[in-house]
Amino acid sequence: MSRPTLDNWLSEEHVFWSFRHVRELIPTAEVDSGGPVRALNLALNPSIGSLAVDTSTGSTTVEALLKDTRTDSLTVLKGNDIVFEWVTDGMHSDEPHMIFSVTKSITSLLTGALVGAGLINVDSLVTDYIPEISGSGFDGATIRNLLDMTASYSFVEDYTPGPDILAYRYSVGWYPAPLEAMTLHQFIASRQPDGPHGDHFRYQSPTTDLLGWVCEAASGLPYAEALSKFIWKPLGAQAPAHMTVDRAGSPRAAGGLSVLARDMARVGMIIRDGGLGIVPAEFIADIFEGGSHEQWANGDFADLFENGVYRSCCYRPGEDADVVMGIGIYGQMLYIDRPRGIIIAKQSAWPMPDELDWHLDAYAMCRTIARSLS
Secondary structure, three states: OOOOOOOOOOOOOOHHHHOOOHHHOOOEEEEOOOOOOOOOEEOOOHHHHHOEEEEOOEEEEHHHHHHHOOEEEEEEEEOOEEEEEEEOOOOOOOOOEEOOOHHHHHHHHHHHHHHHOOOOOOOOEHHHOOHHHOOOOOOOOEHHHHHOOOOOEOOOOOOOOOHHHHHHHHHHOOOOOOOOOOOHHHHHHOOOEOOOOOOOOOOOOHHHHHHHHHHHHHHOOOHHHHHHHHHHHHHOOOOOEEEEEOOOOOEOOOOOEEEOHHHHHHHHHHHHOOOOOOOOHHHHHHHHHOOOHHHHHOOOOOOOOOOOEEEOOEEEOOOOOOEEEEEEOOOEEEEEEOOOOEEEEEEEOOOOOOOHHHHHHHHHHHHHHHHHOO
16 A cells, blocks of 8 residues: 555545554644543453444444444443453554544533633633634624534535535645635634524534634633643543644644544543533533434434434434434544443544444444443
8 A cells, every 4th residue: 555645545545544644644733641641440341342233234243343344443431441442453552543523522521621710601702702703604603502513604514525625624734735725714714604503503513623713712722732731631641632733733623633542432531420520510411411402403413313412512312311422424433321331432444434324333333332231
């Protein structure tokens, strides 16, 4: 295989390498860990790999599904115990891996930590923090609209990729950009109005990039430094994370993080365990209790979860009490079952960015594992 380049790093034949070597392709900012590492105990239960899972194509096993859907790693926590850990051939457990839109859930937790520090009010207008977007499609939106993706503006999230995604990825430095390409902040400010805010769920990644911009403005720190100070170090992460940045140094807060699988699972502990003193307990409780099913039912992903809710950059499928998820393209998933004490971190290199059946099969696998451990 020839070495991937910025032109082709997202092509099917390259993603397995690319998602573990993003720093060699795109500029990144390091999210420092430092300090004592939050201990996780090894209590492996290999029989989890043999559990039967009902999928869109019939019954299979956990391990077979992981192999068949090009999963790179799976880490299962029960309490503080790692009860199952699976890593595909060619990957190492100490390699940071791109987690795409699971990054959104982490940006939400950073927002929550800044709420706890008195630096952000979720009911305030975005323009109170970022006056540069006055007059854009984000004018009149609140921080809560950003957290719940109920801001409405001109943008189509089409991974074919469509023209909006192309311009967006030029702006964040994910594709070789023409000379006239905008920076990420310029791209955000160029979005035009498209209906009222707050009516329905609209999956538009620049919404969370703007939330990352708010975090920088509110904290007075670059995103990577804020994430290190307020989340990564207090969490006791094992290793630094890495955030892709555009040519102006602005973070891809909607999808640019690379992290270790175990650190991805540690992030889930913040949500499962009431904030861990890192994020206010009230902010975490609202992820499980707040939000609008009506906004979801009228939104972009109504066919994903019939009784779903999207709250603070987390999905609530609605089938099991107190289960929330982060989901990213190419097969990334963070599954949190609070009553059972289960966290599942899944990192993958799917051949395509988005496939409904594969997302649902991964969800079915996580439910099966969690129920087997209750």
